[in-house]
Amino acid sequence: MLRKLRSLLFVLQFVVAGLAAAFLISLVWPGAGERLRGHISDPSASNARSSTETRPAGAVGPASYADAVAQAAPAVVNIYADKIVTERQIQLFPDPLMRMLGGSVAGPALKRREQSLGSGVIFTADGYVLTNNHVIAGADDIQVMLHDGRVAHAKVIGTDPDTDLAVLKIDAGTLPTIQIDPKPPRVGDVVLAIGNPFGIGQTVTMGIVSALQRQLSLSPYEDFIQTDAAINSGNSGGALVNAEGQLVGINTAMLNRDVGAQGIGFAIPVHTAKRVLEQIVEHGHVRRGWLGVEVGNVTVSADSGLPAAARGATVVDVYPGGPAAQAGLQPGDILLKLGKQPITDPFDFRTREAELAPGSKVEVSGLRAGVPFHTEVVLVQRPNFRPGAAPG
Numbered sequence: 001m002l003r004k005l006r007s008l009l010f011v012l013q014f015v016v017a018g019l020a021a022a023f024l025i026s027l028v029w030p031g032a033g034e035r036l037r038g039h040i041s042d043p044s045a046s047n048a049r050s051s052t053e054t055r056p057a058g059a060v061g062p063a064s065y066a067d068a069v070a071q072a073a074p075a076v077v078n079i080y081a082d083k084i085v086t087e088r089q090i091q092l093f094p095d096p097l098m099r100m101l102g103g104s105v106a107g108p109a110l111k112r113r114e115q116s117l118g119s120g121v122i123f124t125a126d127g128y129v130l131t132n133n134h135v136i137a138g139a140d141d142i143q144v145m146l147h148d149g150r151v152a153h154a155k156v157i158g159t160d161p162d163t164d165l166a167v168l169k170i171d172a173g174t175l176p177t178i179q180i181d182p183k184p185p186r187v188g189d190v191v192l193a194i195g196n197p198f199g200i201g202q203t204v205t206m207g208i209v210s211a212l213q214r215q216l217s218l219s220p221y222e223d224f225i226q227t228d229a230a231i232n233s234g235n236s237g238g239a240l241v242n243a244e245g246q247l248v249g250i251n252t253a254m255l256n257r258d259v260g261a262q263g264i265g266f267a268i269p270v271h272t273a274k275r276v277l278e279q280i281v282e283h284g285h286v287r288r289g290w291l292g293v294e295v296g297n298v299t300v301s302a303d304s305g306l307p308a309a310a311r312g313a314t315v316v317d318v319y320p321g322g323p324a325a326q327a328g329l330q331p332g333d334i335l336l337k338l339g340k341q342p343i344t345d346p347f348d349f350r351t352r353e354a355e356l357a358p359g360s361k362v363e364v365s366g367l368r369a370g371v372p373f374h375t376e377v378v379l380v381q382r383p384n385f386r387p388g389a390a391p392g
Helices: 002-028 032-041 043-053 066-075 096-100 270-283 323-327 346-355
Strands: 076-092 104-122 128-132 141-145 151-160 165-170 190-195 203-214 224-227 239-242 247-254 265-269 293-296 313-318 334-338 361-368 371-378
Touching: 066 076, 066 190, 066 239, 104 190, 104 247, 128 247, 128 270, 141 165, 151 270, 165 270, 190 247, 224 247, 247 270, 265 270, 293 346, 313 323, 313 346, 323 371, 334 346
Parallel strands: none
Antiparallel strands: 076 104, 076 141, 104 128, 128 165, 141 151, 151 165, 190 203, 190 239, 203 224, 224 265, 239 247, 247 265, 293 313, 313 334, 334 361, 361 371
């Protein structure tokens, strides 16, 4: 009996000592018990928490975009376009009296080489490169420097001044290509601009998508992505990629810094660029449907028969002999539908008109002096002039 009492007393002493030790540990190291229990019950969870705790507080997104750059950069090239510029000096007569009378004679013609710097994106492994038209316009010789340092001569396959795009072809074996983002970008997405600013070599800048569907009145078909990723002279034609290294646009313009603008650059959406490249490769030019009308915003009046927040496009002018003139459209007509789809605004009308194939027939619905009308128009290939020129 005495032996049992001694054993019980020993156990009680051990328990009391253990409780006292646990109390002291909890004072010195709060939360140790919970962490110990979590480690014993789920070691992997403990490791995950430890990994999370080492990250900076409030950290969002990757700490580096090196993987995205590594994926996209090999398909971005530097472009050097040279052209010969002829200048003729004017020589004034030595006689002051003759100079006062405007006397002068043309001097000898002088030729000099002028170089334009830009960037480009390799779209196909066999060497089709997309860049801006203004980078290579008028060039006599175009050289493309690849990511690995090789230089190749480029041939112009076709240009599209309306979107400021041009397609080049180089022969340099099997080339790295860029992956295209299958989804349209969103405002706030992180983007990287890759190009050759000021000819210093390939450079990467980072920003976000600041706005979509920007129109600068530079060309008839505009749907720019606005970004604050730095786009400088020489970046034109380069790649705008997302955080995964997928192409979302072709860098093309920046707001004039003479007016104090900073961080306002523009890129052509990749779906537009891809369509232009495919048509130039297939046809040598871009095929766009054309109705032969100039359109503007809808102005709501008392006799227009339209609600206060009307959508559509107003016919401002009709080109004589064009498809619209032959179909009976008149200035002042309000176009509400192209085919079965409503027309949102003049930009929507021009975009959808251009996407229709020349030779296709489309129904146009609208209002004339408040009275609904419907007519069919057979589209033709858009002529080589910019809308806004005088009809005829």
